[in-house]
Amino acid sequence: MALSRRAVIRSGVILGCAGAVALWPRRGVAMARVPIPERPMRLLRRLERSLIGTERLIVTREWRVEFRDEGDVIAIGGVQIDAQVAAPESLAPLAAIEQSRSTADMWPIMLSSEGMIVAAGADTIQADLAAALREAEKIIAERGAAAAQQAAHRQFLRELERARTTLLDRLPDDLFFPSGKPMRMVRPIELPGGLTGEFEVSYDAIPAIEHGWLSRAERRITTRIGQSEQLAIEQWELSEL
Template sequence: MSVDRSWAIEFALQGPGFAITGHQIEASVNAPDSLAPLAAIEQNRSTDDMWPIMLSGDGRIVGTGSGTREEDLRAAIAQAQEIIAGRPIPASEQEAQMQYLAELQQASSSLLTRLPDDLFFPRLGPMRSVRAVDLPGGLTGEFEVTYDAVSAQEGEWLADAEREVITRIAGSEQRAREVWTMREL
């Protein structure tokens, strides 16, 4: 599944830093038919709660609105559980997959919902981190996060950034990739 979102944003001086306000102007979701219910939730998910974003004087994010709304997250989890329940697999395997889903959601939420501190004014350079996670049934997994951002040629503000989160469990691998591009309208 891939999701493309566009926002119109404005920067305003506020104290020693900046306040960024914005609103989503477009969202599109591309997903296989089997994930259509999840795609519909993502397509209709509001991102308005992420604003405003507060920046320090040197351009680092120091505060944001809330991330994903709790009701959107609950709806996505419920839909994923329904998909798992509809699979022709033994009940014990369905239960294990639901446990993995809950554990992964809890363990990955901070990796996927928190914006990089230097998103709007890149300073940190390429980053990579790996974090292990214990799962039910004695399984272990890991999350790998990579991030890189490039400043615009005209100034220190963001041109392009990319973050990838790789989830590995028992030989399987899932990737989530976010790409940000900032352009003047």
């Protein structure tokens, strides 16, 4: 996938804007050119979110990806080849939206010659997110909560999902060529009604021994609000097709 220098610059501008609100620290990079896979690869992302009680929402996607050396940068093009969503029956409308969501806008992903992500498309479709929020609000309303409680729940939902989505949409800089150094951070969050809490994010990635590119990675995002706690686990794998 050949990309013009204008496209690379435009992607960099977009990333720079997104970086102003990003909640993931940038890493320093070593000045060494990395080898890239010569054949198309299979990239898997599995995202598991805890819901109420013991229920879970699990989204698994697979892409056929191809690395291409463009001189100053490495371009990664991807085509989704599979998507599976496992969710409680009560969230069937949300599951259907997520399963049908296009991920075409997340590509291409641009790497520096040292293997660090320098630019990427947007992997959140705002229209789909808005539709998902409408479905969630409908579910809340159907539970018969009082009007005041419904309004508080809706606002809480928007704030929590906005913060969580910001974290999950930001790809770790060294995702495709891991440094092998685990990371952890904790950030406070503020919610309606005077509630306070925090996000705890941990990330660990393992490179393939024989090549140095991604073997598997895991990111955990723990949301604590008062006495309650929710967990999102994101796992990535890169393997041969």
